[in-house]
Every structure is written in C-alpha cells, then in structure tokens.
Amino acid sequence: MKAKTLLYDKIAADIERQIAGQVLRVGDKLPSLRTICEQYNVSQTTALQAYYQLEAKSLIESRPRSGYFVHRPAKRVLPLPAVSSPDGASGGELHEVISRVYRDMGHSGAVPLSLGVPALELLPVAKLNKGLLRATRTLSGSGLEYEQVQGSDHLRSQVARFYSGEGVSLSGDELVVTSGCMEALSLSLMVTTRRGDTIAVESPVYFGILQLAKSLGLKVIELPAHPQTGVEVDALKKVLAAGKVAACLLISNFNNPLGSLMPEAHKKEVVRLIQHFGVPLIEDDIYGEVYFGTERPRSCRSYDESGLVLWCSSVSKTLAPGYRIGWVAPGKFKDEVMRLKLYQSIAGTTITQEVIADLLETGRYAHHLRGLRQTLQTNALRYSHAIAQYFPKGTCISRPQGGFMLWVGLADHVDSVKLYERAIKQNISIAPGSMFSLQGQYHNCMRLSYGMPWNENIEGALKKLGNLII
Amino acid sequence: MKAKTLLYDKIAADIERQIAGQVLRVGDKLPSLRTICEQYNVSQTTALQAYYQLEAKSLIESRPRSGYFVHRPAKRVLPLPAVSSPDGASGGELHEVISRVYRDMGHSGAVPLSLGVPALELLPVAKLNKGLLRATRTLSGSGLEYEQVQGSDHLRSQVARFYSGEGVSLSGDELVVTSGCMEALSLSLMVTTRRGDTIAVESPVYFGILQLAKSLGLKVIELPAHPQTGVEVDALKKVLAAGKVAACLLISNFNNPLGSLMPEAHKKEVVRLIQHFGVPLIEDDIYGEVYFGTERPRSCRSYDESGLVLWCSSVSKTLAPGYRIGWVAPGKFKDEVMRLKLYQSIAGTTITQEVIADLLETGRYAHHLRGLRQTLQTNALRYSHAIAQYFPKGTCISRPQGGFMLWVGLADHVDSVKLYERAIKQNISIAPGSMFSLQGQYHNCMRLSYGMPWNENIEGALKKLGNLII
Known part of the structure; x- marks a missing residue:
C-alpha cells in the first residue's frame, strides 16, 4: 500500500x-x-x-x-470553546435529559446527530459477513464452546500485532477481551476503586462514564480540559497531590465529547504523575484509530512501565458495534480483571472474537480504517462548515483532530435541553451539554456526531437546527 | 411430531x-x-x-x-447422599482447589468429568451455523449495529412464546437478555443486594455462585438441602424470619450439583415465604429444559405475582455455551437491571441473539431438546451404573431427574481434593466437593458431569477413578 x-x-x-x-x-x-x-x-x-x-x-x-x-473559505471561522472550568466538587447528579435522549434514540426516523457511532454505510458489512462464515469453518466447534475467560488467543495475538505496527508494544497475554470498551472500563473501575471512592475525569466527559461511576457508588471530580489538548495537567496534579482520588479515567486520544488530543508531553507527564502518586489511570483509547494526522497518536500506556495504566479500547467505533468486542490491557490488575470477568459472565462470545481476529490478521481492518478516517475527516470539515454557515452569533466549535464528535458552544442564554426538545420534534436528535457533567455545566453546549455520511439531509438538518437556536 | x-x-x-x-x-x-x-x-x-x-x-x-x-439389574443400588447439614455460619472462604480445577480445564486431553456443559457432539452445530448465515441476511445491518439494551425484540418474543408452550406465562417485554445465565445472576444480585449483605443458597451450591457473591462483597448462608427435593423449606423459613438475608438464590430445577428438583408444593411455599418476608428470590433455572420426566417442571416464578422473583436462564447448557445468550425476567427490578446492563456493557451481541431467536421460532430448539434429554437421561443411568460397579464401599450417589450432574459421596475418610490430584495425573478431571461450600464441607464428595457421550473411554475413566479412591 x-x-x-x-x-x-x-x-x-x-x-x-x-x-x-x-x-x-x-x-x-x-x-x-x-x-x-x-x-x-x-x-x-x-x-x-x-x-x-x-x-x-x-x-x-x-x-x-x-x-x-x-474552496471559497467559510465566511467566518468559529472560535474554539474556552477551557472548561468545572467547580471542583465531587458530588452532583446525572441530568434527567440523558434518559430522554436514550429513549428517543430508539425511535427511528430522527437524524441521529446525538449518536457516537459510525453509520452502517461506513462499516465493512460484507467483509464481516464473510468472516463469520469462515469462522464457523475454522473454529473448532464452530464457536459453540466457551471461549477462554481472557478471550481468544487468536484475537489477542492479532490485536497485539496490529498495535505493534502502530508503535504500541503489547503482547497478547497482556490483554483481556471484554464486551466492548464499556465492559473494559467497568471491570477496570471495579478492580481499582470501591464504593464511596472518588475518580477524576475530564470535563465535559462522556455521560456513559458518569452513569457507570454513579452505578458503582463512585464520586466524580471533573477536571478542566482544553478543547484541543485535553485535561489540564496542573489541575490533575493538584487533585492527585491532595490524595483525593482512587483512580483517574481519561480519554487520551480524540476525547468524547471534546475531540481533544493530549500532546505526547502531556501523556508523559500524566503517566509520571500517576506513578508518583500511585494512582491507577484507566485510559479510554477507543477513538485512537480514527486519527486525521499522519499516524496514530500514542497511548499513555505506551509511556508506562509501572503497570498502573489500564488501557481500554474496542472495535465498536470503527467496525462492529453490535459484535461487542473490546479489550483491556489491565497492567498489574490483570488477574483481578480476569477473575471478575469470569465471575460475572464466564467469557465473551466465541465466534465474533474470531471474526475480528481474522479481519485484523488479513489486513482488512487496516485497509478499512484508511477509508473510514478519510471519510470522517471530510465529514468533520463539512459538518463544521455547515455549522459556521447556519448557526447564529455566539457559536463556538471544537476542532477535532480525530474521532466522531463536534462540541458546539452557543450563546450563554441558549438552553440546549430546550433546543433538544424543539429539535426532536423536527426529527433531529442532539446530545445536550448537560449530559456531560454532574454539576449542571454546559447548559448552552451540545455534542454533534459526524458519523453519518454527508448529504443534503444532514445539511438540511444542521440548517434547521441553526434556525431553532433562540 | x-x-x-x-x-x-x-x-x-x-x-x-x-x-x-x-x-x-x-x-x-x-x-x-x-x-x-x-x-x-x-x-x-x-x-x-x-x-x-x-x-x-x-x-x-x-x-x-x-x-x-x-437388563441384568446392577449388583447393588447405591444409597442417596444424606440431607446436607451446613453449619449456618455466613462466613468462610472459597476453596483454593477451584482455581486449580479451572486451570486444569484449559489443558486438553483430560476426560472432563468436572465440566458442567454438554459435549460438542450433543449440540446442533450445523443448525446454528445455518442460522448464523441466515441472520446476516435477515438482520438489518447484518448484526453490526448496537442491539437494544433489553435485548432483541425477536429473541425476547420467541423466548416468551417457547415458555408459553411449557406453561410459563411471560411476555417478551418482561425479559432482559444477558451474556449467559451468569450475567443474569450477576445483575440480579447487584440490584437486590449491597456489599456486606447476606444471601441464602442451597448447600452444596454451584461454586460460580459463591465466587460471584464473594466478588460482590456478599456473605453467604448455606441452607440444608435434600438430594432429591432441594432446599429444606423450614430452614429457609428460619433464616427469612430472622431477617438475616437480603436475597435468596436457588436453583429450583435440577440443581447443580445435587440434581435435586423442588416439588411444586415446595416452590409454592418458597414463593409464599419470600413474599411474606419481602425478600427477593433469584431463581437460577438454567437446567429446567433438561428434564427426564414427561414435562418441564414449573419455575418458582410461575407462582409469583409480587415481582419479587428474578427468573434467570440461558441456552448455554443446551445449545451454545460460546454464544453467551441468557436472560432474566427481573420482575419489579427490571428497570434497575436494564440500567446496570446499559452502564456496564451497553448491550449484548446482536447476531447471536438473532440465531437463537430463529432456532426457537422454527421449532428446531424444541426438536433438539427432545434428543438431548433422551441422551442425557441414558447417560445419567449409564454413568450411575458404572459408578455402582466400580466405586468402593461407602459410595452414595444422587439420582438426578434432569440436568447434567451426579453428586457422589464417598466414605468419610476419603479426601476428594487428593483424589482430584491423583485423577488429574491420570488425565481425569473431577470437581471435588470442597468447591461447593465456603465452610470446608463435602471433603469426601465430588461432582461428576455426564455431559460427555457414553463410550469405552468414559467407562474406563470411571473405572480408573474408582480404583483411585483410597
């Protein structure tokens, strides 16, 4: 190639x-x-x-x-959102709008700008189907038998091989296969924290992390984050030094929702800090493959030799959300993660692990990713331009260097929950900013996904959305 | 038919x-x-x-x-094991032999009498493979998209339909699809208990339940159980009346490891009691389809109208362990179960749910079960006869009316952990009794699975095992 x-x-x-x-x-x-x-x-x-x-x-x-x-340059270039400034408290409740957005997702028909997944058109359906057929033939027992707790040898070795090409040194034995990245995060939190503990996350933060933390009885400290470079390292240092947190959970590459990318120097410093304070870092790297630059950014884990980084990822954002294949390299927590996986669900699905292993081995995954990245990068620009064109004064917008998401800030008086209500009536689904904090922040923000192929429909939806902002 | x-x-x-x-x-x-x-x-x-x-x-x-x-009747009929008499404490530790048995399971070559699963030869491999191919065609998006949190509509409605033929009244909307029965039990325990609580189980009890309970920080009261009728209802009543337990977890039909079947009158009484004391019952009914009588025994859930019974089952013991498809009818805990499932893993695997739904809908599952039951019933007798023939004086044995397991008691001086060590050297894997209690009980017992097709190999292994008992 x-x-x-x-x-x-x-x-x-x-x-x-x-x-x-x-x-x-x-x-x-x-x-x-x-x-x-x-x-x-x-x-x-x-x-x-x-x-x-x-x-x-x-x-x-x-x-x-x-x-x-x-190109005729856009009439205006929208400014970046400011560095976030959460209030440092560790309490707060999930915003009720989350469950409404989830409910509405189920209804077909709406333009799903609220979803953080690639549209089906962007996924290699035929390749995966062929892989399934092949797996029924190559797997002993056609995948009917229990897989190992740790996950298929084939998948783990192919994941390790894939990342070795991306500069990540990893052996298959260091990985535990999970039911998507979400189970990886869930098991990682369970083995590093106990009910009542506090974790540190970036703000704004993917609402799934807030929901998971609450369900495990954890408190959450939201840290200020820059829309391009992610978590403010000084702020992280402060909470670590204060001995307040049992674990950190950061999305290092192309954060959801900010799209930020931690510079390599920040990653090194974050790893140095968590080692110094002996606090585990759960690294959600699910968007790492969707980079718009020339190469995959490194993970925090690649700078770690202490075993304190639990590196989590999956193919749910790039290949097959419905297969539920993810993994964690849990460092020194591996035995505990495996024990918990065994106790709670015995093992993952056998046959889908084989299909993914096969796609990795044959290079079809790498090939697919090249096209997906190109499409998403173009989408990011097209969506951004449309927003610049159709959204009113006071709009600011993130400039993602990868991933699926735009973070859009609106004039302070705009209430994006009310905007959500108006939009869903017009069959447009957005993710209001309040979903991304426990502290009532981001009332005038929203997350928009550009995972849908660009077309007149999408442009029309963004135009309509712009008109609904009052 | x-x-x-x-x-x-x-x-x-x-x-x-x-x-x-x-x-x-x-x-x-x-x-x-x-x-x-x-x-x-x-x-x-x-x-x-x-x-x-x-x-x-x-x-x-x-x-x-x-x-x-x-038939020439067996020279001797072995007696039943006595009703168990655990000591009523709620502490205790998992026996270290569990992890060794698990490790040894991974090694191929050993006759796996320790496994609680049907051999691959007993599973409808070709039918499931055809189902997979069909599912890639019938599912929108070939199963690549996220399934609903609650699980596929098709699967849930077909499970409900299947059980309506078995006398279980259930709607698809009452079910939540899980990653096997183990996740069903895990979610059920998480929503009904908190760290530090106590649950009541039968004794001996499937070690997976003990592991799960320990990992959730739960204490366990082991209740006396009859080898044919299961939990002693009076003992259950006593701990319920004492207000000691947050939830009960019982395997109502063909208990693992005892093979016991709760009589209908007991089920009714157990449901009456848990309703009276307001304590949820998690009912593990994973073996219910493998009955040797003329019809499927009812579940405790079928006697419940309070919503306090969380009924858990799967197809892992009868169809496809590696597909990880199970379900729970969580009664009034449904919303909480769904919330936890969403937070911890978003949803289950899409395509395998469709395959199982298809097998249920076409009647292929029911047809397969008829053959499986016949084979296992014959196996149960053949294994039992061989044990009667080859095991020494002092042996007693359960008489399962369904399921996969024989519970074998040996003379009091026999240490089945040592027997395990001798047996594994001879390439025979058994499950020592100590795995099935937190209280050091059952040192002279073992569980043997009859899920492997009967042949000279198996007979030879049982004969060898008999000779190793000293």
Whole structure:
C-alpha cells in the first residue's frame, strides 16, 4: 500500500502548491479526474483519493455534477470553546435529559446527530459477513464452546500485532477481551476503586462514564480540559497531590465529547504523575484509530512501565458495534480483571472474537480504517462548515483532530435541553451539554456526531437546527 | 411430531409390559430392530427410539454387536447422599482447589468429568451455523449495529412464546437478555443486594455462585438441602424470619450439583415465604429444559405475582455455551437491571441473539431438546451404573431427574481434593466437593458431569477413578 499512498500524496501536494502559489485561485475549477489520471498515469481511485485529501484539508470543494473547485473559505471561522472550568466538587447528579435522549434514540426516523457511532454505510458489512462464515469453518466447534475467560488467543495475538505496527508494544497475554470498551472500563473501575471512592475525569466527559461511576457508588471530580489538548495537567496534579482520588479515567486520544488530543508531553507527564502518586489511570483509547494526522497518536500506556495504566479500547467505533468486542490491557490488575470477568459472565462470545481476529490478521481492518478516517475527516470539515454557515452569533466549535464528535458552544442564554426538545420534534436528535457533567455545566453546549455520511439531509438538518437556536 | 412420539411410546410400553409380565426375562435377547420395524410397520429410527427409551429406564441394555437384552439389574443400588447439614455460619472462604480445577480445564486431553456443559457432539452445530448465515441476511445491518439494551425484540418474543408452550406465562417485554445465565445472576444480585449483605443458597451450591457473591462483597448462608427435593423449606423459613438475608438464590430445577428438583408444593411455599418476608428470590433455572420426566417442571416464578422473583436462564447448557445468550425476567427490578446492563456493557451481541431467536421460532430448539434429554437421561443411568460397579464401599450417589450432574459421596475418610490430584495425573478431571461450600464441607464428595457421550473411554475413566479412591 505504501507506494500507492505516496502517489496520491504527491498529486495532492502538487495541487496544494499550485493553490498556495495562486496558480489555482479561489473558485477555479480543478482539472477533471480523467485529466489527473492521464497526467499522472494513475487510476481513477488514486486521483479521487488525492482530491479527497485536498477536500479534507478544506482546500477544494466538490460541487454536484460540476466537478472540484478551489474552496471559497467559510465566511467566518468559529472560535474554539474556552477551557472548561468545572467547580471542583465531587458530588452532583446525572441530568434527567440523558434518559430522554436514550429513549428517543430508539425511535427511528430522527437524524441521529446525538449518536457516537459510525453509520452502517461506513462499516465493512460484507467483509464481516464473510468472516463469520469462515469462522464457523475454522473454529473448532464452530464457536459453540466457551471461549477462554481472557478471550481468544487468536484475537489477542492479532490485536497485539496490529498495535505493534502502530508503535504500541503489547503482547497478547497482556490483554483481556471484554464486551466492548464499556465492559473494559467497568471491570477496570471495579478492580481499582470501591464504593464511596472518588475518580477524576475530564470535563465535559462522556455521560456513559458518569452513569457507570454513579452505578458503582463512585464520586466524580471533573477536571478542566482544553478543547484541543485535553485535561489540564496542573489541575490533575493538584487533585492527585491532595490524595483525593482512587483512580483517574481519561480519554487520551480524540476525547468524547471534546475531540481533544493530549500532546505526547502531556501523556508523559500524566503517566509520571500517576506513578508518583500511585494512582491507577484507566485510559479510554477507543477513538485512537480514527486519527486525521499522519499516524496514530500514542497511548499513555505506551509511556508506562509501572503497570498502573489500564488501557481500554474496542472495535465498536470503527467496525462492529453490535459484535461487542473490546479489550483491556489491565497492567498489574490483570488477574483481578480476569477473575471478575469470569465471575460475572464466564467469557465473551466465541465466534465474533474470531471474526475480528481474522479481519485484523488479513489486513482488512487496516485497509478499512484508511477509508473510514478519510471519510470522517471530510465529514468533520463539512459538518463544521455547515455549522459556521447556519448557526447564529455566539457559536463556538471544537476542532477535532480525530474521532466522531463536534462540541458546539452557543450563546450563554441558549438552553440546549430546550433546543433538544424543539429539535426532536423536527426529527433531529442532539446530545445536550448537560449530559456531560454532574454539576449542571454546559447548559448552552451540545455534542454533534459526524458519523453519518454527508448529504443534503444532514445539511438540511444542521440548517434547521441553526434556525431553532433562540 | 406428536403422532411419531406416540408410536415409539407405544412400542416401548408393549415391551415394558412383556418384561413386567416376565414374557421377556432378565438376560433375554430382544427382537432385532428389523423385526420391530416389520412388526409395527415403523422406520428404523422409531424402533431405535423405543429401545432408547427402554434403555433410559434401565430396563434393557445394548451389547456391542449382539443386540439388546433385558437388563441384568446392577449388583447393588447405591444409597442417596444424606440431607446436607451446613453449619449456618455466613462466613468462610472459597476453596483454593477451584482455581486449580479451572486451570486444569484449559489443558486438553483430560476426560472432563468436572465440566458442567454438554459435549460438542450433543449440540446442533450445523443448525446454528445455518442460522448464523441466515441472520446476516435477515438482520438489518447484518448484526453490526448496537442491539437494544433489553435485548432483541425477536429473541425476547420467541423466548416468551417457547415458555408459553411449557406453561410459563411471560411476555417478551418482561425479559432482559444477558451474556449467559451468569450475567443474569450477576445483575440480579447487584440490584437486590449491597456489599456486606447476606444471601441464602442451597448447600452444596454451584461454586460460580459463591465466587460471584464473594466478588460482590456478599456473605453467604448455606441452607440444608435434600438430594432429591432441594432446599429444606423450614430452614429457609428460619433464616427469612430472622431477617438475616437480603436475597435468596436457588436453583429450583435440577440443581447443580445435587440434581435435586423442588416439588411444586415446595416452590409454592418458597414463593409464599419470600413474599411474606419481602425478600427477593433469584431463581437460577438454567437446567429446567433438561428434564427426564414427561414435562418441564414449573419455575418458582410461575407462582409469583409480587415481582419479587428474578427468573434467570440461558441456552448455554443446551445449545451454545460460546454464544453467551441468557436472560432474566427481573420482575419489579427490571428497570434497575436494564440500567446496570446499559452502564456496564451497553448491550449484548446482536447476531447471536438473532440465531437463537430463529432456532426457537422454527421449532428446531424444541426438536433438539427432545434428543438431548433422551441422551442425557441414558447417560445419567449409564454413568450411575458404572459408578455402582466400580466405586468402593461407602459410595452414595444422587439420582438426578434432569440436568447434567451426579453428586457422589464417598466414605468419610476419603479426601476428594487428593483424589482430584491423583485423577488429574491420570488425565481425569473431577470437581471435588470442597468447591461447593465456603465452610470446608463435602471433603469426601465430588461432582461428576455426564455431559460427555457414553463410550469405552468414559467407562474406563470411571473405572480408573474408582480404583483411585483410597
């Protein structure tokens, strides 16, 4: 694949230079794909990928039935949200709107901007189905027998192999397969905390983490976070030094909902701190594969040698949510995690583990990810541009470098729970900001997912949503 | 199916009368299968089923390459174990042998008499594989999308329909799909108890329940149980009246390890008691489908109108352990169970739920169960006879009326943990009695599974095991 990648990179770079040097000016029509194919002696796919890349960088735009044009920059660039400033308390309740959003998700028909998952159209359905058929043949007992508590040898070794290519050193024996990333987080919290303990998380934080923490009887300290670099390390240091927390739970790469990416220096420092204070770090790295840069960002775990980092991920955001395949590398908590997994559900589903192992082994997962990242990066820009175009004054927006989510701030007087109510009547589902805190914060914010393929429907929904903001 | 069933029932009844009337005497050769086919104008399969039925009742025996003979009764009938008498304490620790038995299970090669699962040969592999293929076609999104928290509508309605034929009145909406029966028990305990609470169980009790209870910080009162009728109701009443327990967890039908079956009158009384004292009953009914009588025994839940019974079951013992499909009808705890399921793992695997739903809907599950019950009933007798033949003086044995397990008591001086060590060296795995109590009881007992098809290997293993008892 390397040669091909270089080829469309080269084409894109050529055109980028022409735009930078004003050889191609704003509004100019670009050479047709056929011209590019002839000029560079490449396939239509390669030409298209070069244009996708330029589109993702917002340098060009496609106009239906007309071709590609040098981009007319958005009329305005929306500012970033401010660094969050939660109040440091550890109490608070889940906002009631969470259960309503969940209920409404079940109703089909609404444009699901509230969902944090890729649309089915973006998933490799046929490849997975073929994998299932193959698994019934290759697995002894066709997957009817109990899998090991730790999970399939095949899957664990393939996950380890996949990440070794991404710079993560990991052996299959260090992993425990779980029912999605959520069970990985759940088991990790159960083995590192006890009822009444306090955990530290970024603010805003994925509501599923708040729900899980509450159900385990845990208190939550919400830490200030920067929309691009994630948790404020000084704030984390302060709560660690105060001896207040039993564990930290951070989404290091492309945080949900902020889309932030912890810089490598921050990751190193966070790992140094948790080691110094002897506090386990549960690292939710479920979005790590959906990077828009040139390579996968590292995990905090990759800087850890103490065994205090419990690294959690899954294929639910990139491959097959319904398969419920995730994993945790629990460091020194491995035995306890396995014991709990055994006691609570014996083992995971056998056959779906084999299918995922097969997709990893054959390189089909890596191939699929390349396309998915491209699509999502383009989506992120298209959704962002539409928001810039249709949302009123006072709007700010995150600039995710990966993942599925936009975090949108609105003028202070806007109540996004009320906006939710107006929107759902128009068949548009959003995730109001209040879902992402226990402290009544973010009343004027919302999370929007760009996991749905871009089309007129989505654009129409964003336009309608903009009009509903009062 | 009804007409066919009656036909082989009729043939079996005819021959049973001839044996009872001494027309056929002990040791006599029975008519060949071909003769039966001609005489009754039936297929070979029907003739064979009639003979299987007689064999299961121990009235006839097959001798390799010779045909069927009126049975020579076992030289001795082993007595039943006594009613258990745990000491009423609520403390105690898990016996260390549990983890060793688990570790040894992983090693292939040993005759797995310690396992509580049916051998692969007894499972409908081809039917399930076809179901998988069908599910990829019929499911929207081929099962890649998140299933509902509560579980698939199709599966829940088919489970409800299946049990309505078994006299259990249940709607699909009352069920929550879980990752096997173990997650059903785990969620049920989590919503009915808190760390430090005490639960009441039968003694001896499936070690998985003890492990789960310990991991949740629960204390356990072990109640005396009769090897045929299960928990002693008076003892249960006493601990309920003393206000000592937060929940009861009972295996009502074909208890693991005793094989006991609570009489209907006991079930009614147990339900009356838990209602009277307002204590939830978690009913583990995972073996209910494997009955050797004429019909499925009822569940405690079927006598309950208070919503205090949480009825748990699965297809792990009868269809596909590795699919991890179970369910709970949590009564009035349904909302809490669903909330916890959502928080801890979002939902179950989509596609395997569809496969099981399909098997239920088409009647293939019911058909499979008929054969499985027949085989296991015959196995129970064959294993029991071999034990009577090969085990030393002082042996007593349960007489299961369903399920997979024999509970074997040995002379008081025998230490079954040491027996385990001797047996595993001979490649035979057993479950020592000490696994089934927190109080150091049952040192001279063991659980043996008859889920492996009967053959010379098994007979040889039982003979060897008998010789190892010293």
